Amino acid sequence: xxxxxxxxxxxxxxxxxxxxxxxxxxxxxxxxxxxxxxxxxxxxxxxxxxxxxxxxxxxxxxxxxxxxxxxxxxxxxxxxxxxxxxxxxxxxxxxxxxxxxxxxxxxxxxxxxxxxxxxxxxxxxxxxxxxxxxxxxxxxxxxxxxxxxxxxxxxxxxxxxxxxxxxxxxxxxxxxxxxxxxxxxxxxxxxxxxxxxxxxxxxxxxxxxxxxxxxxxxxxxxxxxxxxxxxxxxxxxxxxxxxxxxxxxxxxxxxxxxxxxxxxxxxxxxxxxxxxxxxxxxxxxxxxxxxxxxxxxxxxxxxxxxxxxxxxxxxxxxxxxxxxxxxxxxxxxx
Amino acid sequence: xxxxxxxxxxxxxxxxxxxxxxxxxxxxxxxxxxxxxxxxxxxxxxxxxxxxxxxxxxxxxxxxxxxxxxxxxxxxxxxxxxxxxxxxxxxxxxxxxxxxxxxxxxxxxxxxxxxxxxxxxxxxxxxxxxxxxxxxxxxxxxxxxxxxxxxxxxxxxxxxxxxxxxxxxxxxxxxxxxxxxxxxxxxxxxxxxxxxxxxxxxxxxxxxxxxxxxxxxxxxxxxxxxxxxxxxxxxxxxxxxxxxxxxxxxxxxxxxxxxxxxxxxxxxxxxxxxxxxxxxxxxxxxxxxxxxxxxxxxxxxxxxxxxxxxxxxxxxxxxxxxxxxxxxxxxxxx
Numbered sequence: 001x002x003x004x005x006x007x008x009x010x011x012x013x014x015x016x017x018x019x020x021x022x023x024x025x026x027x028x029x030x031x032x033x034x035x036x037x038x039x040x041x042x043x044x045x046x047x048x049x050x051x052x053x054x055x056x057x058x059x060x061x062x063x064x065x066x067x068x069x070x071x072x073x074x075x076x077x078x079x080x081x082x083x084x085x086x087x088x089x090x091x092x093x094x095x096x097x098x099x100x101x102x103x104x105x106x107x108x109x110x111x112x113x114x115x116x117x118x119x120x121x122x123x124x125x126x127x128x129x130x131x132x133x134x135x136x137x138x139x140x141x142x143x144x145x146x147x148x149x150x151x152x153x154x155x156x157x158x159x160x161x162x163x164x165x166x167x168x169x170x171x172x173x174x175x176x177x178x179x180x181x182x183x184x185x186x187x188x189x190x191x192x193x194x195x196x197x198x199x200x201x202x203x204x205x206x207x208x209x210x211x212x213x214x215x216x217x218x219x220x221x222x223x224x225x226x227x228x229x230x231x232x233x234x235x236x237x238x239x240x241x242x243x244x245x246x247x248x249x250x251x252x253x254x255x256x257x258x259x260x261x262x263x264x265x266x267x268x269x270x271x272x273x274x275x276x277x278x279x280x281x282x283x284x285x286x287x288x289x290x291x292x293x294x295x296x297x298x299x300x301x302x303x304x305x306x307x308x309x310x311x312x313x314x315x316x317x318x319x320x321x322x323x324x325x326x327x328x329x330x331x332x333x334x
Numbered sequence: 335x336x337x338x339x340x341x342x343x344x345x346x347x348x349x350x351x352x353x354x355x356x357x358x359x360x361x362x363x364x365x366x367x368x369x370x371x372x373x374x375x376x377x378x379x380x381x382x383x384x385x386x387x388x389x390x391x392x393x394x395x396x397x398x399x400x401x402x403x404x405x406x407x408x409x410x411x412x413x414x415x416x417x418x419x420x421x422x423x424x425x426x427x428x429x430x431x432x433x434x435x436x437x438x439x440x441x442x443x444x445x446x447x448x449x450x451x452x453x454x455x456x457x458x459x460x461x462x463x464x465x466x467x468x469x470x471x472x473x474x475x476x477x478x479x480x481x482x483x484x485x486x487x488x489x490x491x492x493x494x495x496x497x498x499x500x501x502x503x504x505x506x507x508x509x510x511x512x513x514x515x516x517x518x519x520x521x522x523x524x525x526x527x528x529x530x531x532x533x534x535x536x537x538x539x540x541x542x543x544x545x546x547x548x549x550x551x552x553x554x555x556x557x558x559x560x561x562x563x564x565x566x567x568x569x570x571x572x573x574x575x576x577x578x579x580x581x582x583x584x585x586x587x588x589x590x591x592x593x594x595x596x597x598x599x600x601x602x603x604x605x606x607x608x609x610x611x612x613x614x615x616x617x618x619x620x621x622x623x624x625x626x627x628x629x630x631x632x633x634x635x636x637x638x639x640x641x642x643x644x645x646x647x648x649x650x651x652x653x654x655x656x657x658x659x660x661x662x663x664x665x666x667x668x
Contacts, residue, residue: 026378028485031567033412033551034382036483039373044360048368049424049473051462078367090383092426092471128385132466137426139383139473149370151362217367233365 009127012101016108017091017125024088024121035123037088043143046084050074054133059177064103066197067136068110073199074220075140076118077272080206081218083150084142086118091125092137099134118203148210155215155234155277161301162213162286164202164273166248167223169195171268172261183257188250195248199272205295209276212285216276222269224324228314230275237306240316242266242324246298266316266324277303343461346435350442351425351459358422358455369457371422377477380418384408388467393511398437400531401470402444407533408554409474410452411606414540415552417484418476420452425459426471433468452537482544489549489568489611495635496547496620498536498607500582501557503529505602506595517591522584529582533606539629543610546619550610556603558658562648564609571640574650576600576658580632600650600658611637 013030021027026036039045050071052058058067076086091111095104115121120140173196175181176189184192201218209216215234219226224240231238242262247255255261278286283299290297316324347364355361360370373379384405386392392401410420425445429438449455454474507530509515510523518526535552543550549568553560558574565572576596581589589595612620617633624631650658 032416032486034380034416034418034483036416036478037379037381038480039379045371045373045379046368047371047424047457047475049426049458049460051426051428051460051471053428053462053464053466055465056463082366082368082370084368090381090473092383092385094385094387094469123381124383126383126385126471128387129390130387130467130469131389132387132469133464135428135464135466135469137385137460137471139424141381144370146372149368152366 020122048078049139051137064106065110068107072114077201077218079142080202083210086120086142088123090139094130094135150216152233159277168265170270205293208289213276219271222267236303240301242318244300354456380476382412383473385471398440399444402441406448411535411552413476414536417544420454420476422457424473428464428469484550486567493611502585502599504604539627542623547610553605556601570637574635576652578634
């Protein structure tokens with residue numbers, strides 16, 4: 001733990017953050033300059049970092065607890081998609097001099113809830129002062145059996161494409177949170193906005209996919225973009241069958257009311273589900289993992305050879321045979 | 335590596351940051367969502383994080399390369415003082431939309447020089463956009479033999495107090511950089527400002543202190559404050575003999591010209607030297623380590639029993655017997 005810049009940062013650390021480190025003996029109650037961690041035997045460490053900036057990655061009036069849970073969630077989603085079991089995290093928090101202590105308390109409470117849900121501890125951090133937007137950076141660490149980390153590369157033509165949970169809720173939820181989703185009941189809007197604000201990383205399902213999935217990543221940029229990343233890394237192509245897309249009831253009703261939202265569902269981000277490829281021979285095993293973890297895993301297509309052009313590697317086909325090809329500005333519709 | 339927010343962040347990562355990850359196979363050229371690291375057998379991992387915010391921790395017109403080296407340096411200084419050998423780091427960089435690419439290139443070049451000097455690689459990162467001050471957060475990871483990490487606690491009454499290198503250059507250098515140090519030659523001013531801008535973490539000396547030092551931390555808040563932290567954690571007290579303080583030639587001349595700068599030297603920060611305690615029986619071994627690493631190690635006092643009051647645990651005594659006792663606003667002078 002870096003030392004605080006001002007006396008009341010001692011209170012901040014002692015009151016709000018030290019309790020989050022209580023379960024990690026190597027964090028020394030955040031009273032030393034560094035943390036120590038003894039990795040499990042035969043384990044690799046998996047590391048990822050993601051930052052959130054006020055006005056860029058979250059809205060200024062988002063509740064502090066949900067910002068904290070999102071910060072933890074986006075990082076744990078990366079770990080989960082790599083097959084890693086979360087162990088601990090280090091946090092940088094840049095608060096303004098006028099950030100109320102109650103706001104910080106709400107933020108710490110969000111971290112506490114996230115830790116409880118996903119089984120990890122705070123190992124260290126740095127709280128700094130900023131004259132600018134609130135900014136947070138979180139480094140998350142997890143473990144996999146040696147050599148087991150799931151990669152973006154490794155998928156082969158003929159592998160099935162799967163996605164966990166439901167797709168599109170994050171992007172629709174952002175619209176709902178901004179009041180830009182008309183013709184939707186209040187309950188549906190709240191449910192979608194909740195999915196946007198508080199990701200539910202698939203921390204139990206991810207590690208089960210080691211040895212089962214041939215490639216995996218989490219859906220953060222949007223289904224088509226992330227599938228494109230996997231295809232590019234693996235040298236394959238991928239048609240997604242839109243009729244197979246797993247939608248939440250709220251997303252299904254939003255799409256029925258406004259069919260053009262299909263582009264948002266395919267292209268939007270913030271789903272934090274796991275997108276993975278697996279040989280067809282693993283289908284029964286995947287069904288069993290889904291059953292045992294309670295995490296739905298839906299087949300949404302099959303990988304083919306790469307198209308001649310990069311832009312055609314990933315496409316979506318709707319039940320009427322219409323093709324959607326993403327480009328970096330959104331989607332061209334044919 | 336989190337995915338970039340905008341297309342030109344791909345270029346940023348590919349051109350500037352991926353080369354910094356080339357030596358780390360587990361960073362996958364920053365093309366996956368996480369890095370993997372296989373810890374050495376019988377090794378513990380040591381982790382620390384520190385952030386720098388423009389206008390708070392560095393000056394807006396500081397050269398980008400020195401900001402990068404400072405960011406790396408302050409973190410590696412924490413690792414060094416814990417006895418850890420640096421292995422890798424994860425970086426969050428928040429740039430403004432109008433931050434010139436050349437500035438970022440200078441920043442990356444500073445990281446490259448730091449990596450080269452201290453023997454570690456970039457493992458992952460996140461580049462984000464901010465409307466506010468440039469902000470950087472760096473998580474550094476190192477290794478120690480299992481159970482070997484040096485702690486703030488563990489020092490005992492009767493142990494000698496040592497410090498590596500020279501003390502006060504960082505704080506005097508900040509004054510010099512701001513043109514607030516009058517009566518000093520241009521060369522001395524530049525030398526001190528350089529120490530402030532580019533810390534030289536004691537990465538080779540630190541690991542040698544395992545099994546030798548009873549407690550250690552780096553001098554970042556200021557000698558007296560950091561000695562106070564060690565004393566508080568170890569339950570001891572400490573008189574520092576000001577006549578023993580190792581000063582650089584430039585700092586010595588600054589102090590001779592303006593004796594009141596002693597307060598700045600004792601109380602200022604940013605030295606990034608290692609402050610440690612060791613039993614007197616280890617004196618010869620410490621001298622040998624200093625010789626072999628080329629890092630001066632100077633005895634500056636001896637730990638005693640803790641005073642009755644916390645504020646009196648740490649004091650400095652000058653050759654005339656005058657006592658300096660730090661308080662959180664600076665120093666009371668008796």
